[in-house]
Amino acid sequence: MTALVFRIGVGTCGLSAxxxxxxxxxxxxxxxxxxxxxxxxxxxxxxxxxxxxxPLVEVGGVLYGRVKPEDARLIxxxxxxxxxxxxxxxxxxxKCVLKGAEKVPPLxxxxxxxxxxxxxFENCGVVDPKSIDDCIAAGGYEGLxxxxxxxxxxxxxxxxAVGLRGRGGAGFPTAIKWELCAKAPAGEKFAxxxxxxxDPGAFMNRANLEGDPHKVLEGLIIAGYACGAGKGFVYVxxxxxxxxxxxxxxxxxxxxxxFLGKNILGSGFDFDVEVRLGAGAFVCGEETAxxxxxxxxxxxxxxxxxxxxxxxxxGKPTNINNVETLAHVPNIxxxxxxxxxxxxxxxxxGTKVFCMTGKVNNTGAFEVPIGITLRDMVFKIGGGIPNGxxxxxxxSGGPSGGxxxxxxxxxxxxxxxLNEAGAIMGSGGLVVMDExxxxxxxxxxxxxxTQSESCGQCTPCREGTARMxxxxxxIADAKGKATDVExxxxxxxxxxxxxxxxxxxxxxxxxxxxxxxxxxxxxxxVKGKKCAAGACRMGAKK
Amino acid sequence: xxxxxxxxxxxxxxxxxxxxxxxxxxxxxxxxxxxxxxxKPESLAEVSEQLKIPLSSIYGVATFYAxxxxxxxxxxxxxxxxxxxxxxxxxxxxxxxxEKELGIKAGETTQDKKFTLLSVRCFGxxxxxxxxxxxxxxxxxxxxxxxxxxxxxxxxxx
Numbered sequence: 001m002t003a004l005v006f007r008i009g010v011g012t013c014g015l016s017a018x019x020x021x022x023x024x025x026x027x028x029x030x031x032x033x034x035x036x037x038x039x040x041x042x043x044x045x046x047x048x049x050x051x052x053x054x055p056l057v058e059v060g061g062v063l064y065g066r067v068k069p070e071d072a073r074l075i076x077x078x079x080x081x082x083x084x085x086x087x088x089x090x091x092x093x094x095k096c097v098l099k100g101a102e103k104v105p106p107l108x109x110x111x112x113x114x115x116x117x118x119x120x121f122e123n124c125g126v127v128d129p130k131s132i133d134d135c136i137a138a139g140g141y142e143g144l145x146x147x148x149x150x151x152x153x154x155x156x157x158x159x160x161a162v163g164l165r166g167r168g169g170a171g172f173p174t175a176i177k178w179e180l181c182a183k184a185p186a187g188e189k190f191a192x193x194x195x196x197x198x199d200p201g202a203f204m205n206r207a208n209l210e211g212d213p214h215k216v217l218e219g220l221i222i223a224g225y226a227c228g229a230g231k232g233f234v235y236v237x238x239x240x241x242x243x244x245x246x247x248x249x250x251x252x253x254x255x256x257x258x259f260l261g262k263n264i265l266g267s268g269f270d271f272d273v274e275v276r277l278g279a280g281a282f283v284c285g286e287e288t289a290x291x292x293x294x295x296x297x298x299x300x301x302x303x304x305x306x307x308x309x310x311x312x313x314x315g316k317p318t319n320i321n322n323v324e325t326l327a328h329v330p331n332i333x334x335x336x337x338x339x340x341x342x343x344x345x346x347x348x349x350g351t352k353v354f355c356m357t358g359k360v361n362n363t364g365a366f367e368v369p370i371g372i373t374l375r376d377m378v379f380k381i382g383g384g385i386p387n388g389x390x391x392x393x394x395x396s397g398g399p400s401g402g403x404x405x406x407x408x409x410x411x412x413x414x415x416x417x418l419n420e421a422g423a424i425m426g427s428g429g430l431v432v433m434d435e436x437x438x439x440x441x442x443x444x445x446x447x448x449x450t451q452s453e454s455c456g457q458c459t460p461c462r463e464g465t466a467r468m469x470x471x472x473x474x475i476a477d478a479k480g481k482a483t484d485v486e487x488x489x490x491x492x493x494x495x496x497x498x499x500x501x502x503x504x505x506x507x508x509x510x511x512x513x514x515x516x517x518x519x520x521x522x523x524x525x526v527k528g529k530k531c532a533a534g535a536c537r538m539g540a541k542k
Numbered sequence: 543x544x545x546x547x548x549x550x551x552x553x554x555x556x557x558x559x560x561x562x563x564x565x566x567x568x569x570x571x572x573x574x575x576x577x578x579x580x581x582k583p584e585s586l587a588e589v590s591e592q593l594k595i596p597l598s599s600i601y602g603v604a605t606f607y608a609x610x611x612x613x614x615x616x617x618x619x620x621x622x623x624x625x626x627x628x629x630x631x632x633x634x635x636x637x638x639x640x641e642k643e644l645g646i647k648a649g650e651t652t653q654d655k656k657f658t659l660l661s662v663r664c665f666g667x668x669x670x671x672x673x674x675x676x677x678x679x680x681x682x683x684x685x686x687x688x689x690x691x692x693x694x695x696x697x698x699x700x
Contacts, residue, residue, distance in 0.1 A: 358630045
């Protein structure tokens with residue numbers, strides 16, 4: 001009997017699908033078969049991003065999807081005999097040590113895998129996130145070691161050279177943020193990891209922190225070094241408790257190993273990190289609101305400039321990066337600038353994780369080179385629309401984003417192209433909708449979300465979103481007026497142009513973009529008083 | 543003014559533990575709610591005194607964030623995800639069904655204090671929506687028609 005490692009995904013997705021029972025079944029089987037003697041073990045790992053196949057078990061190079069406890073027993077017994085259970089297998093890795101897997105398709109031949117390129121997510125679903133040694137064996141903290149041999153300005157220069165852009169939404173060049181903070185007058189400075197992932201439909205930050213928290217932490221330490229910060233914070237959304245626990249454990253382990261604390265790796269650089277939990281306010285993803293929240297105040301944004309790089313946490317220069325941005329940093333040093341810049345578009349290098357959900361066969365978190373087409377995302381990676389239905393639209397960027405109709409299927413998913421199409425990259429949420437989805441209902445849903453999450457500080461956002469929602473509710477109740485669509489567009493433009501922060505400025509996007517592409521559907525609601533999809537309160541009148 | 547609690551109160555102990563931290567208020571309120579289930583007026587008064595923060599500011603923070611509860615919740619907390627992916631997959635119908643079965647609206651608690659029903663933001667398990675969470679148990683791909691059965695599982699717990 002050879003020693004086998006049974007990997008089971010125990011991230012939030014996996015657990016929701018029943019991974020805890022599957023894990024127990026695996027452990028019981030291994031114990032009953034006396035597998036401990038051979039050194040075979042069960043390893044809880046993060047998420048491979050293949051949510052549609054959860055619970056996912058990987059052993060000997062064979063991946064099994066949608067595993068039930070009884071399947072797990074069968075799979076474990078067979079694996080201990082050196083056999084695969086081909087009928088239950090999803091795919092196999094290039095290196096497969098089990099017999100009987102000849103007919104199992106290679107993972108590299110599956111579009112949902114082959115079109116991906118994993119950088120931020122490279123160790124998610126592979127390493128045990130609770131073991132820093134496991135993470136180090138997978139190359140963890142090698143990037144930090146290399147970065148600390150450079151001067152801070154050289155670290156900034158390398159990130160600038162590869163053109164890393166913020167993955168939290170706006171795509172601002174990361175190195176420029178670092179440089180501004182580094183050039184601020186010397187003294188106390190802070191580096192913050194923004195893990196307040198509040199965009200409904202996006203969970204890449206959660207998956208990243210659950211699956212490989214050390215990579216994110218390593219990125220934060222490098223950012224701290226580049227900016228001259230002495231203290232870091234990870235601000236995690238409280239609704240994602242597993243991610244918060246994962247990063248807390250990682251911080252303690254990194255402290256024990258000397259990756260945090262005084263004189264890190266003998267470089268003379270001192271840096272420590274504290275984990276703070278958000279308290280459920282979407283607006284706190286906005287950097288100045290996030291800062292207010294760490295300070296213990298109501299999370300309300302303030303006007304910029306001054307930018308946090310000059311005047312941030314407790315008035316000190318502060319650098320804030322998103323989880324995924326930081327997760328890309330280690331490999332820029334470990335594998336090098338050329339490696340990183342080999343993928344992506346001319347203006348946006350590297351990869352981006354998209355969370356694809358909704359009416360699509362393969363749901364999950366997929367890391368792809370920036371610039372992949374929407375068509376490839378939905379039909380190749382996503383495997384198309386279930387139940388033979390037709391693709392209608394995909395909402396990119398959550399409540400701040402916009403919808404992309406069928407005519408946009410060949411659009412490249414990069415910052416500029418998405419903006420031109422009236423959507424945004426945002427955090428990378430991609431909700432797929434089929435012909436049974438009502439676009440007025442979708443717009444109303446998003447606006448209701450931003451309206452209730454508006455912090456209430458500035459009038460255009462507080463009052464404007466409420467008035468727009470009134471109009472949309474009226475339309476949905478079959479009481480729409482002929483001028484309503486025009487009125488929505490007018491209010492949308494005003495809110496966009498006059499709101500204080502990003503939340504308000506982008507709040508009208510879902511409404512404006514659905515009007516842009518589905519004006520006819522609004523017309524049917526307003527004039528014909530009917531909702532073909534039957535989602536609105538007027539019902540499906542033919 | 544609420545009656546001044548004894549110094550040995552949980553609120554005082556938690557406040558003192560965090561007093562030296564900058565921006566301690568939110569961590570204190572989070573720990574307090576974890577301990578006491580919700581934020582009691584007398585506990586907030588104690589936090590105010592210990593941290594030297596005006597009570598009005600504490601209420602400002604406690605009412606701003608969705609996480610904080612100022613009223614005692616039911617024994618079981620049912621959270622229905624209203625994130626985009628869950629919405630597209632029909633979470634609204636699931637919520638309506640729970641409202642009907644329990645006879646309360648989202649955000650309310652049943653009279654027997656057994657259940658609090660909440661419509662919440664994304665849990666981040668979007669691929670498996672509609673997701674609902676009862677206390678710490680997660681139910682994925684919940685379909686209309688399941689509400690009764692799920693409620694029954696918790697109904698008799700004291």
